[in-house]
Amino acid sequence: MLPNFNVILIGAGEVNFGSVEGPWNHVRKLKDRLQIIALVDPDVDRAKFALESKSKGDQAASYVNALIAIKSMPCRFEGKDLNILPNSLVILGSPPQFRGSHIPGKDLELQIMEAFPGCPVFVEKPVTASLPEECWRVSKQMNQSNVLIGVGYVLRYLRAVQKIKEIIRENNLVVMGTNARYVMAYEYARKLSWWNKSLSGGPIIEQATHFCDLSRYFGGEVILDSVTAHTVEHDDSPGLLSAKRFDEDLIPPESRIPRLTSASWKYISGAVGSLMHVIALHDTTYDTEFEVYADGFRLKLVDPYGSPTLYLRRPGIKEEETYKFEEDDPFFSEISTFVDAIEARAPKHNILSSYEDALRTYEFTWQIREASDTCIRKPGNGI
Ligand SMILES: NC(=O)c1ccc[n+]([C@@H]2O[C@H](COP(=O)([O-])OP(=O)(O)OC[C@H]3O[C@@H](n4cnc5c(N)ncnc54)[C@H](O)[C@@H]3O)[C@@H](O)[C@H]2O)c1
Known part of the structure; x- marks a missing residue:
């Protein structure tokens, strides 16, 4: 049996928790292996509501230990430090205007690299809402840090x-x-x-x-x-x-x-x-x-x-x-390809x-x- 797989969700919105328009919450595909260890969202009420919505049903155990960040970044989890273990993944599902640049408040990738060093990141599309030049700077910095990163072009x-x-x-x-x-x-x-x-x-x-x-x-x-x-x-x-x-x-x-x-x-x-x-x-x-x-x-x-x-x-x-x-x-193929690459069961170039x-x-x-x-x-x- 494969060990637990830890996920930090950034964003308590539709892509991470599903909506009438689509059951996008891809991580559910990890089934019993899934352990949501943290949820980061400046809208704490929404984050609490999102976790509450998972408190019943067959995957409730995957969400029960999740800590909520009381502010966006740097992460503070109600006074506790988050212990990043191997087999972890950050899923960046905030709206694009908060990521893909160096501009404070629009620099979630850089904040993630600082808060969770070395942790692979799966970013939702589109990569940003900033000017394209900005993202190339972010891309360069991530390459230098050798972080495994994939994007949700499902x-x-x-x-x-x-x-x-x-x-x-x-x-x-x-x-x-x-x-x-x-x-x-x-x-x-x-x-x-x-x-x-x-x-x-x-x-x-x-x-x-x-x-x-x-x-x-x-x-x-x-x-x-x-x-x-x-x-x-x-x-x-x-x-x-x-x-x-x-x-x-x-x-x-x-x-x-x-x-x-x-x-x-x-x-x-x-x-x-x-x-x-x-x-x-x-x-x-x-x-x-x-x-x-x-x-x-x-x-x-x-x-x-x-x-x-x-x-x-x-x-x-x-x-x-x-x-x-x-x-x-x-969505299943996408997330399982990413997880397999993290766990070295498949080559990284399988990430499309x-x-x-x-x-x-x-x-x-x-x-x-x-x-x-x-x-x-x-x-x-x-x-
Ligand atoms: N691949 C797909 O098919 C697919 C489907 C749906 C959405 N998406 C993408 O997912 C992303 C999110 O969409 P959504 O529908 O979940 O949006 P949403 O508005 O429903 O939720 C976004 C959440 O992010 C939170 N947030 C804002 N700033 C934040 C920050 N600095 N740190 C952490 N959280 C922050 C908001 O408070 C909100 O709860 C978008 O880029 C969207 O295009 C992709």
């Missing part, structure tokens, strides 16, 4: 995504283009900060980042200067949304997010990529597709967040082939998203954001 761990990689490899394909389509169901997205691009970075940086990351995963590096974008804004008449369950008037107009972003770019390889992100659907079911094209092939991944299915056209076969990947849980790689995705999404901030707004009115 779609890379989908079996369907790995199948696309396999088909490309086996057939020596050169990717000609990628096409990502992400139509969000917004009715239950009620977090005001999410709808405020000054805080969240906007829907490409915060949400479509997963598809931008997949684009890079298949298309390679993007020529950042080639990125163009057009948007439907909140005050364009097609951008009126009728099922919002929050008061958008609380957000300054200039910080409200676009309802539709359409972007395209050139990869260094010569291939071309495009992305359409739309905030349009009601209820909770998203509509998402990601396509890769190469000579003779069209590989279409449908519903990566729900029931991932790969539709394949290949030379010599008239019918479309369909691969269904039932019971695939990329490194900090540097995730930073390039962040730079790319910033570029789309900047291109969409400066695109033509209204015909005849200029920007």
Whole structure:
């Protein structure tokens, strides 16, 4: 039997404890091995409530010894020192505006390295909400400290995504283009900060980042200067949304997010990529597709967040082939890969998203954001 595995959670929010939008709390996948030894969150009431929500059920024992940090960092756990043991992991699930830079208050990685020296860190996406230059400084410092760090670009761990990689490899394909389509169901997205691009970075940086990351995963590096974008804004008449369950008037107009972003770019390889992100659907079911094209092939991944299915056209076969990947849980694969690397059961290169790689995705999404901030707004009115 494997020994306990200790986890320090930074952030008592949805990604670490789950929500109606998704049961994201990945650490539950560690099952009986899981020991949450600490929870760090400046919102102590929320932290207490989050732990309380785990006090019943089959994993209650995993949370019962958790200490709550009474302030963010440096960690003070009600007067007790935290003893970091081997087999430990910090999961950084605060909002991105508190991490990825050297700026005090936005420097959680650096604070973690100081408070828990040598402890591996799993960072949620996007790596930050600060300017990309800032994160490169953080990345350098982490490399120098030799800390194992991975980022939550969970779609890379989908079996369907790995199948696309396999088909490309086996057939020596050169990717000609990628096409990502992400139509969000917004009715239950009620977090005001999410709808405020000054805080969240906007829907490409915060949400479509997963598809931008997949684009890079298949298309390679993007020529950042080639990125163009057009948007439907909140005050364009097609951008009126009728099922919002929050008061958008609380957000300054200039910080409200676009309802539709359409972007395209050139990869260094010569291939071309495009992305359409739309905030349009009601209820909770998203509509998402990601396509890769190469000579003779069209590989279409449908519903990566729900029931991932790969539709394949290949030379010599008239019918479309369909691969269904039932019971695939990329969150499980992601966290177990990370834990296996920490415990030396698997090589570190099995971690599919490194900090540097995730930073390039962040730079790319910033570029789309900047291109969409400066695109033509209204015909005849200029920007
Ligand atoms: N990979 C995925 O599919 C996925 C899914 C959901 C969320 N996320 C990411 O997870 C991150 C958190 O999202 P969420 O929905 O849990 O947010 P949330 O707003 O529900 O919770 C964030 C928590 O962090 C706390 N916090 C703020 N500053 C802090 C600090 N300095 N130290 C410690 N805690 C601090 C807040 O008080 C809050 O309790 C975001 O980056 C989001 O994009 C990823």
